[in-house]
Structure formats: C-alpha cells, structure tokens
Amino acid sequence: MDREKIIGKVENILEKDKDKESKLKDICILLHNEVHGYDWVGFYLVEDDELVLGPYVGEPTDHTNIEFGEGVCGQAADREETFLIDDVKQEENYLSCSPKVESEIVVPIFKEGKVAGEIDIDSHEKEHFGKEDQKLLEGIAEMVGKIL
Numbered sequence: 001m002d003r004e005k006i007i008g009k010v011e012n013i014l015e016k017d018k019d020k021e022s023k024l025k026d027i028c029i030l031l032h033n034e035v036h037g038y039d040w041v042g043f044y045l046v047e048d049d050e051l052v053l054g055p056y057v058g059e060p061t062d063h064t065n066i067e068f069g070e071g072v073c074g075q076a077a078d079r080e081e082t083f084l085i086d087d088v089k090q091e092e093n094y095l096s097c098s099p100k101v102e103s104e105i106v107v108p109i110f111k112e113g114k115v116a117g118e119i120d121i122d123s124h125e126k127e128h129f130g131k132e133d134q135k136l137l138e139g140i141a142e143m144v145g146k147i148l
C-alpha cells in the first residue's frame with residue numbers, strides 16, 4: 001500500500017467543487033479500488049446521537065442506524081478510539097452485515113473534539129487490518145473531519 005499516494009488522492013477529492021456526500025462516496029470508491037482486501041468501505045455520520053449510514057461501497061447493509069455502544073461501530077464511537085477486529089466471529093458485541101466478512105476496522109472522525117462520524121471497513125480475510133491501515137485511515141479521518 002502506498003499511503004502517501006492515497007493521501008494525495010484523498011486531498012484531491014476533498015478540494016473538488018462537489019457536495020459532501022459525493023466527496024465521501026469518492027473516498028469510498030478510492031479506498032475500495034486501491035487497497036486489496038477493503039471489501040466494504042463506508043462512512044457512518046453522527047445524527048441525533050446515533051450513527052447513521054452515509055456513503056459506502058459494497059453490499060447493502062441492514063445496519064443503517066447504530067446506537068453508541070452497539071456493535072463495533074458503536075463501541076468505537078463510545079470509546080472515541082479506533083477498533084481493529086482480527087476475527088469478527090470472536091467478537092461478542094458485533095453486528096454482522098455479511099457472512100463473508102472476517103475482519104473489520106472502525107476509525108472515529110472527530111470534529112471540534114467530538115465524534116462526528118466514522119470510517120468503517122470490512123475485509124473478507126481474517127486479520128486483514130494492522131498499524132499501516134490504522135495510520136492511513138486515521139490520517140484520512142482527520143482530513144474528512146474538516147468537511148463534516
């Protein structure tokens with residue numbers, strides 16, 4: 001993975017004269033296309049104290065509204081920290097979107113010190129996400145926080 005190249009492409013997307021939804025969708029498409037194993041890539045945005053599904057690429061999910069504390073997404077929002085799940089089958093507080101998913105990373109996006117959204121990525125491979133992914137996605141989350 002070429003982190004600098006991806007970050008550069010995210011910068012280009014964010015500078016475009018497009019609405020927020022289109023920019024977030026373009027970031028999903030970019031990550032899905034550029035990084036092997038990023039099989040479902042989406043944003044959740046905080047609205048009325050819950051996580052609401054925003055732009056995404058991948059299979060449709062039933063989990064369009066998630067309470068803080070619920071599932072991996074809700075835990076990451078509640079604890080205000082990145083969650084890396086090596087094997088979702090071992091995670092008790094987990095909301096399944098597809099039986100194909102084996103591992104997951106959820107990165108909070110902060111705006112003015114508060115969680116305003118999240119980047120959520122699922123992989124069909126076990127233990128797919130590591131420190132490199134965390135660094136890339138926390139960098140992107142910081143950039144996206146400025147447009148939320």
Ligand code: SME
Pocket residue numbers: 040042061063066070071072073074093094095096097104120122
């Ligand atoms: N697996 C997540 C739910 C979102 S889907 O992966 C798209 C969770 O446990 O919160």
